[in-house]
Every structure is written in C-alpha cells, then in structure tokens.
Amino acid sequence: MECITISQINNWKKNKNKFAAITAYDFSFSKLFSNQGIPIMLIGDSLGMTIQGHASTIPVTIQDIEYHTKAVRKGTSKSFLLSDLPFMSYYNTKEALKNTAKIIQSGANMIKIEGGKWLIEIIKELSSRLILVCGHIGLTPQSFNYLSGYKIQGKEQKDENQLIDEAFLLEEAGIKMLVLECIPEQLAKKITKNLSIPVIGIGAGKYTDGQILVMQDLLGINQGKIPKFAKNFMSEGRSITQAIQQYINEVKTGMYPNKKYSF
Numbered sequence: 001m002e003c004i005t006i007s008q009i010n011n012w013k014k015n016k017n018k019f020a021a022i023t024a025y026d027f028s029f030s031k032l033f034s035n036q037g038i039p040i041m042l043i044g045d046s047l048g049m050t051i052q053g054h055a056s057t058i059p060v061t062i063q064d065i066e067y068h069t070k071a072v073r074k075g076t077s078k079s080f081l082l083s084d085l086p087f088m089s090y091y092n093t094k095e096a097l098k099n100t101a102k103i104i105q106s107g108a109n110m111i112k113i114e115g116g117k118w119l120i121e122i123i124k125e126l127s128s129r130l131i132l133v134c135g136h137i138g139l140t141p142q143s144f145n146y147l148s149g150y151k152i153q154g155k156e157q158k159d160e161n162q163l164i165d166e167a168f169l170l171e172e173a174g175i176k177m178l179v180l181e182c183i184p185e186q187l188a189k190k191i192t193k194n195l196s197i198p199v200i201g202i203g204a205g206k207y208t209d210g211q212i213l214v215m216q217d218l219l220g221i222n223q224g225k226i227p228k229f230a231k232n233f234m235s236e237g238r239s240i241t242q243a244i245q246q247y248i249n250e251v252k253t254g255m256y257p258n259k260k261y262s263f
C-alpha cells in the first residue's frame with residue numbers, strides 16, 4: 001500500500017479538508033488506527049507518561065523512540081509516521097542529525113522537535129539534507145520545568161506576538177508541518193491562516209488544519225489528570241473502532257473541538 005505523503009497533506013490544507021491524527025506506540029494499535037483510516041500517527045514522547053508511567057516526557061530516550069517507531073511501522077505501510085525527537089536529543093546540529101537518522105531508519109517519515117528561535121540553524125541543516133521536520137510550539141512538554149507545569153501558553157499579548165514570530169521563523173527555516181499545543185483558539189487560527197504549511201493542533205481550537213490527540217485520552221484509558229481539550233470518544237458504549245470513526249468524523253466536520261474543548 002502506498003504511504004501518505006507530505007504533498008497529500010499539503011493538499012488537505014489547501015482544500016480545507018480537516019484531518020485527524022493520533023499518537024500510536026505499538027503494532028496492534030498502529031494496525032487498527034491505520035485500518036480505520038487515520039492518515040498520520042505520532043510516535044510521541046508522551047509515551048514516557050502513557051506507556052512508561054513517568055510524570056513527564058523528560059526521561060524518554062532516543063532508544064525508546066526507535067523501539068516504538070519500529071513497532072508502529074510494522075503495523076502500517078499506509079499512514080504517515082511522525083516521531084518525536086526526545087529531550088536533549090537535538091541540542092546541537094550534530095546530535096540532531098545523528099538522532100534523526102536513527103528515527104528515519106526506524107520507519108518515520110518526519111521528525112518533530114519542540115522549540116522556537118534556538119532551533120533555526122538545526123532546522124536549516126536538517127531540511128537542507130531533505131529531512132522532513134515538524135515544529136512544535138506553545139506548550140512544549142520537554143520544557144515542563146521552565147514553564148512551571150502544563151499550562152496554556154500565548155495568553156498575554158507579548159506571548160502571542162512571540163508565538164506568531166516563532167511560527168514564521170520556523171517556516172522560513174524549513175519546517176514542513178507545525179504542531180500548536182495548548183494555545184488560545186483565535187491565536188491558532190491566525191497562525192494557521194498565515195502559514196503555508198499544514199498546522200496540527202492539540203488544545204488549540206478548531207481552526208487548525210488537523211487535530212491530534214493522545215490515544216489513551218481519546219480511548220478513555222487515561223485515569224490521571226485529563227487535559228481540558230482531551231475528549232473521550234469511548235463514551236456512549238462505543239467500541240474502539242467506532243470511537244476512532246467518531247473522532248475522524250467529528251474532526252472532519254468541525255464538531256470537535258468545540259468550545260468545551262478549547263481555550
């Protein structure tokens with residue numbers, strides 16, 4: 001089966017076809033999500049919390065992401081796979097290149113890195129070598145300590161301006177996709193409209209080109225603190241496949257995320 005490509009994803013943005021992405025960490029769920037028509041799966045460093053039971057994503061290693069990326073790739077030849085580079089695995093260009101190689105060789109189509117301005121040179125190097133890079137700004141969980149917890153970002157005018165500037169800078173440096181996490185809906189709308197690359201939101205309201213959720217949140221498996229934006233699609237007695245269909249449908253029609261799940 002042919003794999004979804006970045007040019008297809010670009011077309012979805014152009015044609016205003018909203019798309020639903022989901023995190024996946026293993027073979028079984030990868031196969032199920034892919035068979036249900038999920039076009040993009042993220043091997044997220046959230047696995048440090050959802051799979052390993054840590055209190056943050058900080059302990060996740062490049063070996064962990066390699067292992068899970070390989071498992072997820074075994075489950076699908078169709079879905080576009082995006083893998084996080086974990087904490088401190090891209091602190092300079094050399095480390096970023098070395099660790100990107102491991103992840104792409106494990107089966108990822110694109111890598112994702114968290115941060116703004118400081119990443120410019122690294123993104124330029126990676127994209128000049130024709131690596132697909134996804135940015136991630138707003139709430140960046142790898143900066144959990146610096147941010148004093150998992151909180152909404154971009155609420156003050158100056159933070160809003162900084163996020164807009166960073167989004168432009170990252171696009172200019174060469175990212176081909178951007179994740180916006182936990183920011184006000186109107187700010188995400190502005191950024192999405194003004195970038196030519198696809199923007200995926202989580203807790204960023206309904207105007208982004210795509211949505212992503214952590215699989216344990218949308219399948220009601222998360223027994224800890226549930227973020228405001230996370231919707232349990234397993235309610236009303238649905239099966240897992242029905243829940244995934246419901247999620248895809250609600251994203252495509254703009255039903256999710258409504259006000260209740262946005263900032």
Ligand SMILES: Nc1nc(=O)c2c([nH]1)NC[C@@H]1CN(c3ccc(C(=O)N[C@@H](CCC(=O)O)C(=O)O)cc3)CN21
Binds near residue numbers: 217
């Ligand atoms: N299961 C799970 N779901 C996630 O979405 C997720 C992870 N794990 N781990 C990595 C990060 C951490 N994330 C989080 C975690 C908590 C909140 C949270 O509780 N936020 C408050 C915001 C409070 C505010 O500033 O208004 C909320 O009520 O949603 C948000 C994102 C998102 N990611």
Ligand SMILES: CC(C)C(=O)C(=O)O
Binds near residue numbers: 179
């Ligand atoms: C929440 C998403 C965007 C992520 O980075 C992860 O799952 O690690």
Ligand SMILES: [Mg+2]
Binds near residue numbers: 044045084141
């Ligand atoms: Mg992540």
